[in-house]
Amino acid sequence: MSETRREEPSASGAETLIDSPVPTGSSPAASLHERPFSSGKRGDDIPDGEPLLEVDQVTLRFGGVVALNDVSFTLRKGEIFGLIGPNGAGKTTCFNAMTGVFRPASGRIRFAGETVTGRKKHEITRMGIARTFQNVRLFPEMTALENVMVGADSRHKTSVFSALFRLPRHWREEREGRAKSMALLEFVGIAERADDLARNLPYGAQRRLEIARALATEPTLLCLDEPAAGFTPAEKVELLALIRAIRARGVTVLLIEHDMRLVMGVTDRIVVLEFGKKIAEGTPAEVRDDPAVVAAYLGVPADAA
């Protein structure tokens, strides 16, 4: 019964949704009012190099503080994109706006041509945006495998009814989910810890587990929030390889990172934020030589630090 039920867009999200249907397909009913949200994945059909995520003049305030001020940039399919900036520049806020945690005061974020702003978090995940957290947020009392299976469940349809009566769909999805999750644990390199509780994993493995969990939702775009925080240089090198391997799977990567060398080494393009404003955008080489960026990183006024 729940399999056919669709959630209505919430009243608060309605005004941002109404203007959104961008002609991605040819659905005649779509022109009249918002299509019912379908949990399908978006962006698979976009060729590499075309816009995947468009952040369009987004402003976000917390009380009187402007956390994001008229920020615009575009992520292209298949690239590794860096979002950098000094502490408090609004990187994570930007992330949170993309994944539905915060709603911008104005502006719009579109993913594969469809508006993301105002959507529920789980809907955004199902559209194909997955993320990790700056401070690891696993389900600590679940095993590593179960953590990943929660992510895999986002593509499953087993309802209370089929779980209750152990219908074939339950068995099939449990089996597939487990196999897929094991494969992902293998991919990030912690398969041997599959049955350990997440809280008992070493820090590096927890970070990898978070990436595996996010990948299990089958994203088109994976957002990594400071994945190298607290890593040793050796671990960072491994992480670089992992990020490249993720891109090789066809997943576009958005990377927030402090470590300049890591960002410069792996990204195709970079946007630099400072005090909630975009101050530069370009290839790593362009950004590195940008005077505004140099000033932001080296010559920050003392009162702003």
Next chain:
Amino acid sequence: MSETTAVTKGKLRNPLRGWYANLPRPARWAVLAAVAALAYLLPYVAQVPIVGPQIITTGIDWSSALFNMSYYVLLALGLNVVVGFAGLLDLGYVGFFAVGALTVAVLTSPDSQLQTKWPWLAAVPVAIALSLVSGLVLGWPTLRLRGDYLAIVTLGFAEIIRVAADSTGFLRGDRGFSKLPHPPGTYSDGKPIFGIIDATPYFWLGLTLVILVVIGARNLERSRVGRSWLAIREDEEAAEVMGVRTIKFKLWAFAIGASIGGLGGVLFAGQPGFVNSSSFQLLFSILVLAGVVMGGSGNIPGAILGGVLISYIPDRLRNVEVFGKDAFEYRFLLFGLLIILIMIFRPQGLIPSRRRAAELKDRAKEVQA
């Protein structure tokens, strides 16, 4: 995977649980079947030499006490889905119990204004469905609330149901509904199986329902649904970002808990054939919640034990004289004491869930830090 979990479980200090977890699967089923079979034989426990007479209740007949246990266990199992699995504090569980009991009463009793006088079997699905709907109606607007706030709203809900039952003529308040029909079925000599005098068939019915609910709850726990509940309990926001439809699954927990509560109400109203508004006191919700917490929140065997305790202890105390008074009078004093002792020495409950125990430990560490 099942082997490895068995090994991790085997590391627990509890030798009984370790022994059970390390059994091969068919042997585990055999143990469960044996336990169920023994449960069906409980009405004859008085005939066991020496121990039997100590176990049975003296103040009320043993089969009635067993029947009481069966619906208390049912309620504890239902509340365990809400509180234990999904982590939602529900203080108004008696409300759903009342909806179940009153629906059956209104539809079947000759005292009802409706005068439908349905047979028992026809009323039961309606009662369960209405309880489920009442769970959805309460849950839909309130499940955005968390923790304490949700608890207060559910408390209010139960009071609304009670006051409504008390003061609307349709629901007959204190006068209640009498002559509720019993389930169908007769013995070979034409006498009905289910009746007021002997509660044993009702106990067997209750026990059967308990077994079905246990199977259902276990199936849900070990599925996508149970995983989602667990993820919500551990980190609601992270769960939602991982694609878990948190509101939907919380609502399901509420609805499932409510329908089991309604089923408990149906049983409760059935055996004595009478139900009135005084049965739906707030204390009842608290008692069932206490049972779940004492037994071990989030664990099915724990909920069963909790349900048995909250029902058996008061019934066993009847007619036992302490300081010139019936010990039954002291039951809440005793409960208070018991809860305090359990919370001091075994805060995770008597038969805790592995995860719940770990969560509790973590929280204790956070408090100390």
